[in-house]
Amino acid sequence: MTHARSTWHGALPKGAADIMQRIVDNVLDLLLAAEGGALALQAGDGLEFAFCSGGYVSQVGSPLSASASLAGLSMAQVATLHTDDAMADPRMDRNMIRAVAMRSVICVPLRYRAQVLGVLVVGSSLPHAFAGEDVSILNGVAEFVASAVEAAIAMSRMVLLPPDETPAFRSSQSAKVYEYVANVADPKLATYIERENRVKKALAERDFSVVFQPVVDLRNQKLSGLEALARFHPGPYRPPNAWIDDAYKIGLGEDLELALVEAALQASQSADPGLLVGVNVSPTVALDQRFCEFVERLGMGRVVVELTEHQAVAGPDELLDALRRIRRCGARLALDDVGSGFSSLARIVQLAPEIIKLDLELVRGIDVDPIRRSLASALVTFANESGARVVAEGVEHEAELEVLRDIGVPFAQGYLIGRPGPLSVHLGHFDPLAEVIDR
Numbered sequence: 346m347t348h349a350r351s352t353w354h355g356a357l358p359k360g361a362a363d364i365m366q367r368i369v370d371n372v373l374d375l376l377l378a379a380e381g382g383a384l385a386l387q388a389g390d391g392l393e394f395a396f397c398s399g400g401y402v403s404q405v406g407s408p409l410s411a412s413a414s415l416a417g418l419s420m421a422q423v424a425t426l427h428t429d430d431a432m433a434d435p436r437m438d439r440n441m442i443r444a445v446a447m448r449s450v451i452c453v454p455l456r457y458r459a460q461v462l463g464v465l466v467v468g469s470s471l472p473h474a475f476a477g478e479d480v481s482i483l484n485g486v487a488e489f490v491a492s493a494v495e496a497a498i499a500m501s502r503m504v505l506l507p508p509d510e511t512p513a514f515r516s517s518q519s520a521k522v523y524e525y526v527a528n529v530a531d532p533k534l535a536t537y538i539e540r541e542n543r544v545k546k547a548l549a550e551r552d553f554s555v556v557f558q559p560v561v562d563l564r565n566q567k568l569s570g571l572e573a574l575a576r577f578h579p580g581p582y583r584p585p586n587a588w589i590d591d592a593y594k595i596g597l598g599e600d601l602e603l604a605l606v607e608a609a610l611q612a613s614q615s616a617d618p619g620l621l622v623g624v625n626v627s628p629t630v631a632l633d634q635r636f637c638e639f640v641e642r643l644g645m646g647r648v649v650v651e652l653t654e655h656q657a658v659a660g661p662d663e664l665l666d667a668l669r670r671i672r673r674c675g676a677r678l679a680l681d682d683v684g685s686g687f688s689s690l691a692r693i694v695q696l697a698p699e700i701i702k703l704d705l706e707l708v709r710g711i712d713v714d715p716i717r718r719s720l721a722s723a724l725v726t727f728a729n730e731s732g733a734r735v736v737a738e739g740v741e742h743e744a745e746l747e748v749l750r751d752i753g754v755p756f757a758q759g760y761l762i763g764r765p766g767p768l769s770v771h772l773g774h775f776d777p778l779a780e781v782i783d784r
Contacts, residue, residue, distance in 0.1 A: 361497035362396075368490055369398040372467055375482060378474040379467045381447060384455075384494065385409055385416045386463035392416055400445050400468060407444075414438040416464040419452035423461055425484055427451040430472040449474035453483045455491040462494050540591045543579065547588065548601060553577045555605070555612045559763040559771045560621070560736055563750050568772075570621035570649065572758065573609035574765050589627075602630045603639070610643035616768060623649040623679055632667045640674040648676040649700060661695065668696065679736070683707075683724065693727070701728050703754070705739020712744035722752040729753070 369382040381400030385392040392409040394401065411417035415436050419426045428434040428450050431442050437450070447468030455462045467483065469475065547553060553575055560570040575585040585605075592601040606624050613622045622644075630636050631650065640648050650671055668678055679700035680693060693701060703721055711717040721737075728735045737749050740759030749757060763771060 364493055364497040365396040366398075368465070368493060369396050369401075372465065372483075372486075373399055375486070376467060376475065376479050378449070378469045378471070378479065380470055381445065381468045383466040384463060385420075385466055386494070387420070387461070392420060392463060395463070400447060400470065401466070404441070404444060407441075409438060409441070414441065415450055416452045416466050419454050419464050420461050423454050423456060425451070425453045425480060425487075427475065427480055429475075432472075446470055448472040451475055451480055451483055453487045453490075455487060455494055457491040457495040460495075462491055462498070465490055541595045544588065544592045544595060544597055544601065547577060547579065548592075548597065548604060551604065551608070552579060553605065553608070555609045556765040557613070557622075557768050557771055558758055558765040560623070560756055560758045561762050563746070563755060563757055568620065569756055570623060571613065571616065571768070571771065572623040572651065573613065573625075575605045575608075576765075585625075598627075599630055599633055602627060603633065603635055606630070606636060607639055607643070610639055610648070612768060614643070614645075616772060618645050618647060621647050621649050621677070623651045625651045625681070628652065628664050628667075631671060632663060637670055637674045640671065640676045644675055646675040649679045650676050651679045651681045651702065652696070652698075665696070682738075690727070693731070693733075697731070698733055701733050701735050703735060703737045705759070708737050708739050708745060708749070708759070709741070710745075712742070712748045718748060718752065721749070721754070725753045 365384055369384055372382040373379045379399070381398065381402070383397040383401040383404065384395050386395040388408065391411045392414070394404040394407045394409065397403075397405050409416050411421055415426055415428060415431075415434070415438070418436055426436070428437060429448075431437045431448050431450055441447075445468065448471055449469040451467045453465045453467075455465055465483065465487065467475075467479075556574050556576055557571040558574060559568055560572060561567065562569045575588075577583065577585065577588050589598060589601060592598040606626065609622070609624050613620075616622070626636065631652065650668075672678070677699040678696060679702055680696060680698040681702050682704040683693065683701050701724060703724065707717055707721055711721060725735050734756060735754050736756040736758060737754045738758055740746055740749065740757045740761045742761060746757065746761060
């Protein structure tokens, strides 16, 4: 049976919350007449609907009086109470009757050892819906439910203890206990906590640096631009996209991306103003006004926004507006990873980038694969006719480079040309190219 459900907004880890929710979900299968179930947990002097299912789903977070509700009286008297017609029962909370329209209600106190944790509430919209057997069944499972609730509450108290960020804590017995409990509560929770702490630390301490990979004009071997790439210092090594993915999962993705952009633009200040500097930006950050402010303040009119093709865009009109704003700030658009997906041409037409970057999967093996060569050649023709420039990424072999030259690709980057490294290395190795790529 499928039941409408909603989860309490209280601070419980996922594993503990799942236990609570399963209790109210399964009670609807336990009693055939049941149309709604809820866990009302003790909150201050009264109760609060914490986890609900079925007809009670809208009441998550709603308070219950300890003296003016059947559930409150059940907890206070530590006794199972039920009503066959809530409309005529003075013990019922009038507001609750109007909200959920439950005529038959059973309330079972959840007692664990000497403590009453709350009340299990089961209801039906029909009067006289429950028989004596139903009350006995709920009394029979009450001890188990109370034990499960106590276990979930205990897990939440331990797991949600905020970890001390000092090295002493991380190597202490407390930290080991913390991680152990997190894993037991929910195998994914410890990973989430570790990810959150790692990203927050990297952001707070700016524990990352920027390296640059050269983009070279294949016609004269001069340096035409640089792509800024992030490197995170905490080991073991993880690629930048993994860090950014983690940051978005905990709500810090935009902050981390913007911090990397700011670091890249600051690090490029000593380069010749004629060199273009590419920064990898998601559509989410492209929509952020803070990014435009960085471009205006630090970009020196040479920023290339490398927008990945794989990033889904919820509102394409908003993205186009953002790109127009970015261009007004003095930046250009490069569409990254072109040729790696089915949406390449549609995206090029939609976004009209100044620069088209051929994905390394298209470049790799282009010297021995006529299909790759044909597709790349078609993209070069398309770019020439639309006024864009083409940069081939991931060039690693001389044979690939020769084919790219033959089909008219004017710019390239990759390990064969130059590995990512400090800005000073590239400025000393290549002569800068004065040409600036314009539409």
